[in-house]
Amino acid sequence: MKYGHFDDSAREYVVTRPNTSRPRSNYLDSRRDVVFISYSQEDRRWLCLLKIVLKPYLRRGLIRIWDDSAVRTGTQWKKELASALRRARVGVLLTSTDYFASDFVNNVELPALRRAAARGELTLFCVPVRPADPRALRLQSYQWARDPKRPLSRMSRPAREQALVAIVEELVALFGRNSRRTRRPRAMSRMRARFAKSRHAAPCSRDFDSPRGGKATSAITPVADLTNSGCWADPGLRPPKPRG
Numbered sequence: 001m002k003y004g005h006f007d008d009s010a011r012e013y014v015v016t017r018p019n020t021s022r023p024r025s026n027y028l029d030s031r032r033d034v035v036f037i038s039y040s041q042e043d044r045r046w047l048c049l050l051k052i053v054l055k056p057y058l059r060r061g062l063i064r065i066w067d068d069s070a071v072r073t074g075t076q077w078k079k080e081l082a083s084a085l086r087r088a089r090v091g092v093l094l095t096s097t098d099y100f101a102s103d104f105v106n107n108v109e110l111p112a113l114r115r116a117a118a119r120g121e122l123t124l125f126c127v128p129v130r131p132a133d134p135r136a137l138r139l140q141s142y143q144w145a146r147d148p149k150r151p152l153s154r155m156s157r158p159a160r161e162q163a164l165v166a167i168v169e170e171l172v173a174l175f176g177r178n179s180r181r182t183r184r185p186r187a188m189s190r191m192r193a194r195f196a197k198s199r200h201a202a203p204c205s206r207d208f209d210s211p212r213g214g215k216a217t218s219a220i221t222p223v224a225d226l227t228n229s230g231c232w233a234d235p236g237l238r239p240p241k242p243r244g
Helices: 041-059 077-087 097-101 103-118 157-180 186-199 223-229
Strands: 004-007 012-015 034-038 088-095 123-128
Touching (some): 034 077, 041 097, 088 097, 088 157, 097 103, 103 123, 123 157
Parallel strands (some): 088 123
């Protein structure tokens, strides 16, 4: 029976029929592996400056980023945007008055990022590029790269370049920390748990007089039953000989 379809762009199995025999997870690529950059089109200059500083880290594979310039002509941009939001490990917000005024940011990008942050699936990282009050969008409780009262636009060029380098270093470190705590797919966790359980299914190595110690108790299965059950599969352990 078919319960969904494979999404090549998102690299996952999308469940469209929830009446499955048991809960299923999209396990082909459930990891969040990109930095999603949210910005206003009026602040594209700041996006370009940020990407210039990020370039060496991108080349070395230390970080992966996504912004709307990755949407190719002729593709379904809404589908690609939704896929990028699902894959986001860190959400970078280039804040400004234009960013706060953007209907697309307020209605599409920011709500999805907030929900993922509330579930602990990503970290929001706010970068003030131009003056704006973080209380306008209730962003004051999230992580800020620098004081919102000292945006990048108010700095001299040397100071701004130094600040961008520090911001990128912090962003790369944050991306790396989040990668180490990314949860494994649920299906894989179950497989690992079953394997671990099977390895320790017969904890009888210390129940009798043996080279590895231990004394038999009244609750222990008789030796003959243990021998027949295959509990002594470990060649280093042998059932004790019956005492005459």
